[in-house]
Amino acid sequence: MMRRLLDRCWFWLLADRGRMLVALTLTLFVFVLLTSTLRSTGITDDDDFYAPAGIAYASHTGRVLTLDLRALTRAEVDRAFDQNHEHPPFAKWVMGVCYFLFHQWTHLLPALDAARMGVVLLATALAFMLALFAHAWRGPLAAVVAVVALFSMPRFFFHAHVATLDVPVACLYFATAYAFWRSRRSARWAAFAGVVFGLALLTKLNAPFALLPIVVFALVERWRAFARPEPGHFALPAIPLGLLSMLIVGPLLFVALWPRLWFDTIKRLGEYIAYHLNHYPIYFYYLGRLYEQPFAPWHAPFVMAFVTTPLILIAAAVAGLFGLRGLRDFFCARPAAAGAAEEGGHALYVLLHAFTTIGTVAFLGSPKYGGVKLFLPLFPFIALLVAAGVDIAVDAVLRLVPRLVARRDLVQVALGVLVLAPAAAVTLASHPFELSYYSAGVGGLRGATAIGFERQYYDVADKELAAWFNANAPQSATVHFEPNNKEYLKTYRWLARDGYLRNDINVTGNSSATYQVLTHERRWATYPDLATHYARSAVVYEKRIDGVPLYSVYAGP
Amino acid sequence: MSSVPNFTTETPPLARWRAIAVLAVLAIAVVWSLLVRGCSHDAPVDVQTVEQLAQQLDQRAAGRTVVIHPPWRDDVASLLRQARPKLDVRLAAPVQAGLPTGALALVRVGWSPGPGAFSTLSPIDRFAVADLAVDLYGTPVSAATGRGDRSLLLGDVAALQVQVEVGGRTIVCSDLDPNGPTHRCPSLPEWNHVGPHDLVIGGQNRHCLWAHPISGGRIIIDAPWPLSASRIRLFYGLADSAVGAPDGQPVTLELFAGDRKLGSYVQPNQPGYNEQLVALGEPASEKLRFVVSVTQDGARHFCLDAVAERGPTPVAPVLKLPQSSSQPAASQAASRSAP
Numbered sequence: 003m004m005r006r007l008l009d010r011c012w013f014w015l016l017a018d019r020g021r022m023l024v025a026l027t028l029t030l031f032v033f034v035l036l037t038s039t040l041r042s043t044g045i046t047d048d049d050d051f052y053a054p055a056g057i058a059y060a061s062h063t064g065r066v067l068t069l070d071l072r073a074l075t076r077a078e079v080d081r082a083f084d085q086n087h088e089h090p091p092f093a094k095w096v097m098g099v100c101y102f103l104f105h106q107w108t109h110l111l112p113a114l115d116a117a118r119m120g121v122v123l124l125a126t127a128l129a130f131m132l133a134l135f136a137h138a139w140r141g142p143l144a145a146v147v148a149v150v151a152l153f154s155m156p157r158f159f160f161h162a163h164v165a166t167l168d169v170p171v172a173c174l175y176f177a178t179a180y181a182f183w184r185s186r187r188s189a190r191w192a193a194f195a196g197v198v199f200g201l202a203l204l205t206k207l208n209a210p211f212a213l214l215p216i217v218v219f220a221l222v223e224r225w226r227a228f229a230r231p232e233p234g235h236f237a238l239p240a241i242p243l244g245l246l247s248m249l250i251v252g253p254l255l256f257v258a259l260w261p262r263l264w265f266d267t268i269k270r271l272g273e274y275i276a277y278h279l280n281h282y283p284i285y286f287y288y289l290g291r292l293y294e295q296p297f298a299p300w301h302a303p304f305v306m307a308f309v310t311t312p313l314i315l316i317a318a319a320v321a322g323l324f325g326l327r328g329l330r331d332f333f334c335a336r337p338a339a340a341g342a343a344e345e346g347g348h349a350l351y352v353l354l355h356a357f358t359t360i361g362t363v364a365f366l367g368s369p370k371y372g373g374v375k376l377f378l379p380l381f382p383f384i385a386l387l388v389a390a391g392v393d394i395a396v397d398a399v400l401r402l403v404p405r406l407v408a409r410r411d412l413v414q415v416a417l418g419v420l421v422l423a424p425a426a427a428v429t430l431a432s433h434p435f436e437l438s439y440y441s442a443g444v445g446g447l448r449g450a451t452a453i454g455f456e457r458q459y460y461d462v463a464d465k466e467l468a469a470w471f472n473a474n475a476p477q478s479a480t481v482h483f484e485p486n487n488k489e490y491l492k493t494y495r496w497l498a499r500d501g502y503l504r505n506d507i508n509v510t511g512n513s514s515a516t517y518q519v520l521t522h523e524r525r526w527a528t529y530p531d532l533a534t535h536y537a538r539s540a541v542v543y544e545k546r547i548d549g550v551p552l553y554s555v556y557a558g559p
Numbered sequence: 560m561s562s563v564p565n566f567t568t569e570t571p572p573l574a575r576w577r578a579i580a581v582l583a584v585l586a587i588a589v590v591w592s593l594l595v596r597g598c599s600h601d602a603p604v605d606v607q608t609v610e611q612l613a614q615q616l617d618q619r620a621a622g623r624t625v626v627i628h629p630p631w632r633d634d635v636a637s638l639l640r641q642a643r644p645k646l647d648v649r650l651a652a653p654v655q656a657g658l659p660t661g662a663l664a665l666v667r668v669g670w671s672p673g674p675g676a677f678s679t680l681s682p683i684d685r686f687a688v689a690d691l692a693v694d695l696y697g698t699p700v701s702a703a704t705g706r707g708d709r710s711l712l713l714g715d716v717a718a719l720q721v722q723v724e725v726g727g728r729t730i731v732c733s734d735l736d737p738n739g740p741t742h743r744c745p746s747l748p749e750w751n752h753v754g755p756h757d758l759v760i761g762g763q764n765r766h767c768l769w770a771h772p773i774s775g776g777r778i779i780i781d782a783p784w785p786l787s788a789s790r791i792r793l794f795y796g797l798a799d800s801a802v803g804a805p806d807g808q809p810v811t812l813e814l815f816a817g818d819r820k821l822g823s824y825v826q827p828n829q830p831g832y833n834e835q836l837v838a839l840g841e842p843a844s845e846k847l848r849f850v851v852s853v854t855q856d857g858a859r860h861f862c863l864d865a866v867a868e869r870g871p872t873p874v875a876p877v878l879k880l881p882q883s884s885s886q887p888a889a890s891q892a893a894s895r896s897a898p
């Protein structure tokens with residue numbers, strides 16, 4: 003009976019509609035996971051930039067939809083879209099819409115959490131597409147492993163909760179990659195690829211780089227078409243429809259859906275590009291050295307990705323590289339090996355995107371800061387390699403122990419749990435301090451701190467600390483943060499507004515506040531002096547992870 | 560799965576080895592993770608271990624400042640302060656020219672993540688109490704170099720006397736910042752202050768005294784304590800981020816001992832942290848004065864430091880700062896015009 007039930011389930015999973023079922027189940031799982039951990043996630047300094055801007059954009063859209071045509075005048079457009087105009091509006095607009103949906107109209111969530119639901123929804127959409135891609139590549143186990151692996155990466159998990167642009171661009175980047183992949187056999191997907199690429203361009207500057215691996219892949223896939231049909235002639239392969247659509251629809255959509263570009267288009271486009279070409283340096287503490295300008299060395303993104311991803315996932319991804327098959331069949335376009343060639347194509351496509359997403363940050367002379375946030379689009383591709391790695395490990399076990407072939411299901415589950423359980427456990431254990439997570443590869447946070455990595459960043463307004471203030475602070479208490487008080491002035495207003503902090507507690511620029519909080523962030527030049535200054539003060543509350551202090555609260559002055 | 564090989568047949572050796580490699584990678588990751596968890600030599604120190612360390616320091620470093628190295632082991636510093644409240648415990652800045660070196664006991668904290676944790680060493684063996692076997696740059700310093708007692712500028716910044724002469728006025732910068740020993744000058748721009756900063760100069764972090772000159776003005780910094788040294792080792796430079804400023808003007812640093820002008824040093828708009836050994840001849844007892852000036856300000860993020868030294872003047876420089884690849888040329892470019 004049980005066996006028949008399992009067989010039926012297996013058949014269902016392997017059928018085409020089963021692919022959708024697996025993807026939807028995983029999507030639901032991710033949505034529940036992210037929403038259930040949303041309220042405990044602290045507030046980053048970026049939240050205060052993007053959420054208000056998104057609310058302004060969505061308000062403007064509301065005016066347009068209610069036929070308030072004055073909203074289309076230059077003055078009104080600029081009033082709404084001048085906020086945070088250094089980044090395109092799409093992800094912020096989604097946050098703004100979610101603010102109205104989940105807070106303003108329904109009161110389901112506090113204001114900022116409602117805006118952050120926009121990021122949660124985009125992360126959920128990413129899970130859906132990732133599951134579909136992984137399933138098509140290596141089957142249902144790969145879909146499960148890829149999705150669970152992605153959200154078992156602590157840094158990615160953290161960013162999937164906060165109102166920043168990095169997970170949204172990871173989502174839209176992957177959507178672009180996925181749409182192009184599907185467009186190879188579908189004109190509808192080709193048209194869709196252009197739209198998705200346009201939305202990706204409208205999210206963050208990582209998006210245009212998606213063209214690089216796509217062009218390279220298309221060239222590799224069609225290199226035989228360069229062959230001369232006859233002496234003296236040179237043939238160019240046909241441009242893939244999906245790519246054509248991306249090149250035409252994408253930029254059009256970029257201008258059409260960014261109202262600020264409707265006026266002074268060339269000038270403002272120039273400003274946008276110039277801003278990012280000359281991005282101001284941001285402190286980055288890396289291997290015991292502070293970088294501002296010149297920026298950190300090329301290897302910093304690779305090292306950061308390695309040390310902040312659970313070791314077992316890195317190992318599985320490496321195992322995935324060991325066992326990638328079909329690359330030669332794909333290059334040689336062997337008709338007899340169509341299945342292997344398709345698998346090789348998947349592998350090459352994933353590798354090209356993985357390298358591009360991190361390589362653009364590593365090698366293009368752009369600023370490097372904020373841990374791994376600048377190249378979050380890398381991690382879905384790492385998750386795919388993890389999935390491939392587990393699949394390949396299953397094959398390896400069966401190859402070495404042939405008598406287990408009949409128990410393949412069991413081996414799959416066992417290896418899946420072996421790889422995913424430790425990663426998922428450390429991610430949940432580190433919540434909501436995922437930014438302080440470092441893998442066993444460097445000895446955890448203790449080892450990372452000793453080697454010279456930053457133990458946190460983003461000036462996170464921690465809700466545990468707010469709860470401690472609520473319980474312990476006297477009436478009308480004031481709090482002063484060091485070394486970077488100005489960000490907390492803004493984020494603590496959100497905490498109070500959303501009911502996480504008593505309204506009588508205020509952050510002040512005055513260093514004689516009731517409480518002084520020293521965040522142990524060594525990228526600030528003033529940190530050593532501050533640490534010495536506060537050394538003899540009594541600590542009244544402290545957050546430590548594995549013994550390493552993240553912040554200390556002193557009763558001041 | 561995408562393909563199901565026929566495992567019942569003999570598999571090629573390469574495929575077999577590849578299977579072994581795949582499983583080995585996973586196994587290593589699992590074992591490594593288990594080893595590191597809770598076993599690391601980097602574990603935060605416990606009270607008992609720090610008490611042992613404090614007892615060592617009682618014997619070997621009585622009356623001296625204790626510097627914890629590497630500087631991020633604040634867990635060690637914190638517990639050591641609790642164990643010996645009267646002990647002056649500091650975290651070493653990664654690069655800190657002119658710390659009061661001779662008065663220091665350096666505690667080096669070892670680390671070894673991973674299986675190195677299975678060392679047979681007892682916890683106390685993590686620490687090495689040394690009489691500054693290496694300086695804070697990691698450069699060996701032998702006792703014979705006679706490296707001096709303390710930074711003349713950073714040792715007690717609050718006690719420095721700072722004034723700015725500009726537009727025929729003399730402004731006394733006596734507004735000490737409550738957050739730190741920084742001299743602020745009333746009615747002058749905020750950046751026109753004098754105080755300790757960490758700047759990237761010549762590609763390295765430098766802890767030094769910020770003295771941003773003002774157009775046509777002079778910053779005068781007096782070290783009010785009598786000088787007792789036979790030479791001064793002077794450090795100065797422009798922050799790397801400021802060197803790129805277009806039309807950046809050279810900054811002039813003049814050094815006086817009492818009424819005697821010891822030297823005038825010009826820092827051009829070039830990177831590098833320059834070091835000058837200024838011989839005083841006989842051990843001098845005058846007070847030192849540093850004067851910083853520029854014809855036109857604009858991103859003149861100038862920083863300096865000075866260390867007093869005793870003993871005979873060595874023929875060759877006794878201390879070499881780590882240089883970035885571009886620094887030697889820049890150092891040579893910095894011109895010196897002796898009085």
